[in-house]
Amino acid sequence: MAIEKKPEDEFDTVFSQNDSLELSSHHDYVTAQTRIFKIIVIGDSNVGKTCLTYRFCGGTFLKNPEATIGVDFRERTLELDGESIKIWDTAGQERFRKSMVEHYYRSVHAVIFVYDVTSLSSFESIPEWIEECRRHCVGPLVPRIMVGNKCDLRDRREVPTTAAQCLADSYNFPLFETSAKEPAEKEHVDAIFLTLAYRLKSHKPLRLKQPSESNIRQLWNQREQEAATCQC
Numbered sequence: 202m203a204i205e206k207k208p209e210d211e212f213d214t215v216f217s218q219n220d221s222l223e224l225s226s227h228h229d230y231v232t233a234q235t236r237i238f239k240i241i242v243i244g245d246s247n248v249g250k251t252c253l254t255y256r257f258c259g260g261t262f263l264k265n266p267e268a269t270i271g272v273d274f275r276e277r278t279l280e281l282d283g284e285s286i287k288i289w290d291t292a293g294q295e296r297f298r299k300s301m302v303e304h305y306y307r308s309v310h311a312v313i314f315v316y317d318v319t320s321l322s323s324f325e326s327i328p329e330w331i332e333e334c335r336r337h338c339v340g341p342l343v344p345r346i347m348v349g350n351k352c353d354l355r356d357r358r359e360v361p362t363t364a365a366q367c368l369a370d371s372y373n374f375p376l377f378e379t380s381a382k383e384p385a386e387k388e389h390v391d392a393i394f395l396t397l398a399y400r401l402k403s404h405k406p407l408r409l410k411q412p413s414e415s416n417i418r419q420l421w422n423q424r425e426q427e428a429a430t431c432q433c
């Protein structure tokens with residue numbers, strides 16, 4: 202279930218606007234401190250991508266998630282060092298995502314690969330998801346993490362932590378194991394997304410330029426001079 206859905210063209214616009222922000226209007230002053238990160242959540246169907254993003258963005262466990270069709274958008278505003286950072290999560294169900302796949306990977310800032318610790322096959326699919334990312338030109342500097350979900354189902358575990366750690370190490374990804382369902386894991390789920398947010402903060406030059414008062418005055422004087430010398 203999505204908290205908010207956007208048409209695909211709006212999805213693209215949101216990120217391209219902020220990727221190349223030039224301060225030239227009142228709107229820019231208002232949004233100058235808002236940074237939008239696009240984090241995509243991928244993995245086999247049924248591993249709990251929707252529940253994980255819902256837990257982070259909505260704070261609760263989504264009891265009856267429907268299979269995601271295309272892309273779901275979720276958003277949560279974080280306070281990091283006094284700045285507002287918006288994270289958009291997109292969760293896509295494999296069967297239904299074909300037409301969206303290009304949009305899904307475009308301008309991505311970080312990737313979360315999810316498998317289900319009770320499903321060996323979902324874990325074995327992770328290299329294919331990593332390869333799909335690569336095929337869609339997600340750059341090597343884009344932070345990636347691996348998440349094993351459904352840790353609450355202790356008796357049904359099929360993926361040992363050691364095997365998961367081994368795979369994560371081979372790609373140099375941090376590994377997290379958690380449960381979207383267990384209320385006690387709420388802070389851990391938060392920590393996963395916050396880890397990414399901090400990495401993004403240090404990785405990307407996302408601080409948007411804010412004009413100082415003297416810069417504005419300088420610009421204003423320059424415009425006045427141009428107007429005064431204009432021959433037309």
Ligand SMILES: Nc1nc2c(ncn2[C@@H]2O[C@H](COP(=O)(O)OP(=O)(O)OP(=O)(O)O)[C@@H](O)[C@H]2O)c(=O)[nH]1
Nearest residue numbers: 246247248249250251252266269294351380381382
């Ligand atoms: N026990 C347990 N069940 C979970 C957990 N997370 C999700 N589920 C269940 O797993 C099923 C699939 O969850 P979704 O979040 O819809 O999985 P998805 O990966 O988004 O699935 P698609 O949209 O089909 O790609 C649902 O029945 C959830 O209730 C968890 O941490 N523990």
